[in-house]
Amino acid sequence: MQNNELKQIVKNADSAINQENFDDLMDFYSEDAILVVKPGMLAKGKEEIRRAFEAIADYFNHSLIVNQEKMEIIETGDTALVIAKALLSANQKTDSEFSMERIATYVFKKESDGVWRCIVDNSYGAELLE
């Protein structure tokens, strides 16, 4: 189940997060995308998602690094489910160092311009059930 185009898109989005390049980052999201900021807290639409990423960057004292270690993609038609092992680390967080692995779930949609964009960004994966 390989889709190298989508894997590259996810990697490019990670680079944009890691460089805090939020203008570029927003291009990876669909207009009505949803980001799970944390369980029970959603950001909907580019404006809210951008503000959430700015708050996350502040929280991690601008040292957050996100990297997908492994991805599986199930794609059909204009929809793709991406299951990923994501490693998050932040070495400058004020009160403590931070490193964690998450099993994330993303849904991508190929939009009318032929570009895959993220429509659901749930880096918490199944933690939502806890």
Place this chain on the structure above:
Amino acid sequence: MQNNELKQIVKNADSAINQENFDDLMDFYSEDAILVVKPGMLAKGKEEIRRAFEAIADYFNHSLIVNQEKMEIIETGDTALVIAKALLSANQKTDSEFSMERIATYVFKKESDGVWRCIVDNSYGAELLE
């Protein structure tokens, strides 16, 4: 994150599986849906998905019971990500009793007739990464 309509649809699909009512079951799937039969094995489209469910029913000696114990739904526009804790059991399997819990991931799409249908059925969830 409640969508009672979608929760009911998933429950109705479970009933169809449990009753081996595969005609009804196929109504829950989009034409180009993908079912993860097991990691590395996909069924694509209603015909393949139906054959996979028939084989699964045989494998469990017609005693498979599927039930979602908990669901979280993230919905936006015509796309919904469903994360579910699914309990599978089969008390008539030839060689052994069988019971397991799975964290499943489903993607639903609201189609042009206004009905939500499953486009990705991945009952293995993050096990695909293993």
